[in-house]
Amino acid sequence: MLKHIRVPTLVCAAMLLAAGGAFAAEAPIKIGFPIPLTGEIPKVGESTKFAAELYREEVNAKGGLEVGGKKYPLEFIYENNEAKPETAVNVTLKLITRDNVLAIVGPQSSRQAVPAGATANDNETPMITPWSTNPDATKDRPWVFRAAFLDDFQAPVAANFASKQFEAKTAAVLFEISNDYSKGLADNFRDAWEKKHGKGSLLAYESHGPKDQDFSAQLTKIIKAKPDFIFLPENYSFAALIVPQARDLGYKGPFMGSDAWGSAELMKLCKDTCKGQFFSTHYAAAGAKGATKEFIDKYNKKYGYVPDDVAALTWDAIGIVMESIQKTGKIDGNVRKMRKSIRDNMASIKEYKGITGTMRFENRGDPVKCAVIVEIDQKGDFTFKESVCPQ
């Protein structure tokens, strides 16, 4: 596998050296992917690579990426970050200094994206992480971007959707106190809800510990307060316990979840009880339309399964990089200059129409983009309900 990647890289590098600037017109555009091909989350690495290969083959089949009237073939270099922070830093540095990539797409999870982002930023190389939602990945790093929304956006999305869908005036929250993701989302939701419906409209704000299995005390309290719906910014394994327990205690209203619900295991654990509920996420495969559906069909045809949100976000992240390269107008032999203008173009993207929605970077690393609300239908599929955009 490694040989496949490296041999063309070396050949190209040799050609570049031999031919110098005069040959640059035919030199490929190199993008680096520090992704977890092994380790804890190999599926994430696989999705990334599959989506990237799909993109590369499609562009190269047309003769390459058109920049300033000339066509340049794409070359994607995949490095394994082993799902470890230190390896992610090393391979990112290698991609930047040895492979001279114009931009980095990845790493995917925040645990690797946060340290790798520092490396990219220090070496003044544009980096875009498709999947990381931790604010620290892009914070105070002008060279680092992301394709996913942040959690302080997701909470108001849930609040707005629930107000409309359930005609809710009051809400209750149950969250995991020891999980930064859950707690952060719960706090953001409280602020958003009270801003929208006024003080006192959040009837219950209850928490539980990391190992809890019985939530009846908190749920009885919540049910007594009679909220119009319950917001559960929880991992899917907790959601699968809480929803049935609330039903057992006589709660009949709706639930609203967050993107951590979006695991195939949710339906295995929760069975029929979770059907008909909603949660916010990055993209919905079932019932997708337009370009999103095209992507899903292409991916499904080539690899034999429906792409997850990682694949879709990777596709968009590559698209953003490509558009930024095209906007530079011409490929300069000077890698540092190219990187600078790619970064500037990324930061000033007015509107990028991706398959996970339209996004723009208002000179920050985090996109302004819509979230997708997914409904768990009667077959247990996650179907697209609507997309909610920042106001």
Place this chain on the structure above:
Amino acid sequence: MEFFLQQCVNALQWGSFYALIALGYTLVYGVLRLINFAHGDVFMVGAYLAFFVSTGLLAPEGMFGFSREMVLVLTIPLTMILTSMVGVTLERIAYRPLMRKGAHRLYVVITALMCGLVLENGNLALLGASRRTLPELIEKKVYNFGDIAVTNLKLWVILAAVLVFFALLFIVTKTRMGMAMRAVSWDRFALPLMGIPLEQVIVFTFALGSAIAGLGGLLFAMSYPVLEPYMGAMTGWKAFIAAVVGGIGDIRGAFLGGFLLAFVEVMVAAFLPSTFRDLFAFSILLFILWQRPTGIFGKPLTTKI
């Protein structure tokens, strides 16, 4: 008022699990003066065994042709027997060799802690991190009494805990084996001189305690159908605390302690912010122990069980 009653029902159900686990702790401690820290994980193994037994009996369509009720009726004894075998195996390979060599009780307790970790991580290595869920064995019904909602499963859980308690009380106080168990805790060294087979009594104690944990695991898996390898650790620790607060070594103490802990936990969460639940719950238990260091039923210098 209804709110309070509903919370009482919640506490009764949750307390039943604590009580079922605490009974196992207290049985072994009462007889051997050994804190079997692996007991929480035996409970976890019981839940997994219930999963395998019930899916095994259900899965091959038409092979057995059992109805769900029949599967449940078969799963209960099978799970209890299999779990008691796990407990007996632990005693046989981990505790007995040490005790025979006359190791200090401290080393046996540490061995028990390690056995618990072996069970947890062995499960993780064998079955992976993905969570499992028990098939629905009884049709869930929600009964409403005014504003109070109770499921049939909750009633069964509470009933099971009460029945197990009385059965244990009967075994320990009214049967010959129970008399032997009490004799072991009275004087382990004089016992063989009286012609009582010491090791058989110990094996029986472990089998009994683990069978109850197996029943608890099955009922737990039915009530909270998300199984993971570490599910027994925290619940097991809390049940141990419940047994100590009740007075470890005393069956009534374990039973009462389990419900007491659950009541304190639920009521703290019900009337104070739930963030404080464990902080307040365990402060209250600390206060009880401070007042009665031997627990509610514990009496210093008397025979326990």
